[in-house]
Amino acid sequence: MKMKRRYRAAVLLGLLAAVSTTTCSFGAGQVKQEDTMTGPGVSMTEEEMPGVPVKDGQIIPENLEAAREADQMIVVVGTGGCNADVFYYQKNEQENWGLAWQEAGIVGRNGITADKAEGDGKTPSGTYSFTLAFGLLENPGAILPYHLIREGDRWVDDPASAYYNQLVNTAQTPADWNSAENLPACSPYYNYALALNYNEECVPGKGSAIFLHCYTASPDNGSAGCIRLPQERMEQILRTVTENTRIVIAPNLESLK
Template sequence: MHNTLYTHRRNLHAFLFLLLMLLPVALLFRNPQPASAAGFMASWPYKADRLESKQMVVVTAASARSQKGVLSLREKREGKWVTVLSGIPVTLGSGGIGKTKEGDKRTPSGVYPLGGAFGSAAGPDGLSIPYTRTGSYDYWIDDPSSAEYNQQVTYTGDPNRRWSSYERLLHPLYKYAIVLKYNEDPVVPGKGSAIFLHVWKGADQPTAGCIAMSEGNLLKLMKQLDASLSPAIAIGTADSA
């Protein structure tokens, strides 16, 4: 009887020890922690190098649910990243960041190349990135069933007969804009389209998934971008730690 009781106690102690060892792991998977500010700031330079980018727009949101963020511009000079612009307030998608599908109203998180600029106004002087002036026949297609999904198209016919969904580029918010090359290589139908940096409605007005800022700040950013530096954008979250 004594030996049996001793064996039961030993087995109980072993079980409790194993339970205490596994409990932190179980809690980790049950409540995954958000990426810290340090983690995001450490990861984008590595991804910039993979894109061979020497100019990076960095957009930081407080959390994945945030509708606002802060934008800065960094350049790699003599092997070190130097801040060129900082403290620019931006508005983000009404659904936060972390885009997963068309229409979710989220801004994509991650690192992406930047394309050229466009706008309904004449191109500003002194730009070092391509600029296209848009008119009443210019559209960006967000119809996932179209072969022209997530592309800019010039079309003189009735757009409603050609696409079930599209954006007119002759729009006040697109007086100036920069293309974010999200879902382009390859284009995946339904993953999301028409992601731009553009003029905001206001400091408290979220977007449908783009990144928006004041016209003055957007022009300031556009004039700093240099196509020869392969500009890209990094979008991520920063916790309060």
């Protein structure tokens, strides 16, 4: 009988030790098996995964980062060379995103880049807002402030100038630049245009005068860095974009964010 009692006591002590060890294994530095693990190299559940912006070759606009703050989005996706597809998305009354239209567009003659530099002939990738509507033609009903181009208007692209990447007029501004876009001479490209807030800090050499504007006719060999659309589309865009509209530019679908 004594041997049996000792055996039962040993078994009970062993069970208690096992329970104690299991409980302590969830202390500091340990993770319970049922806890969700989201560290590097660990898969998240489907519900926890952020929405992907592209699925089966189709853009899902609500999953773009810009959709969090935008009321409308112009999405520019490079398709090779200076060619691009341009998608215009708007929210409906139920706050759902929908495609308003799609158009073939033109970008920089050397494509789209994440590392834009002055004179490289490339369009900068990223997400931007619009700061100014302007044009050689009368205001078509733009929501953003509209500047009617007049004689003497220049957009400075000389990195050595104090007015780099700024709109100036030679009647009021003493020229300290060796290079600037002569806006009155840019017909029909600047019949209607929108200025992006790219390099609004005016960092010398980072790129200047990045616009969304008109093109003439196909074939088009590409821009110095701007995005071009048919004039009818530009007129339509000027009537709808607001300060909360965003333009998203990517070299391909896979790089959309």
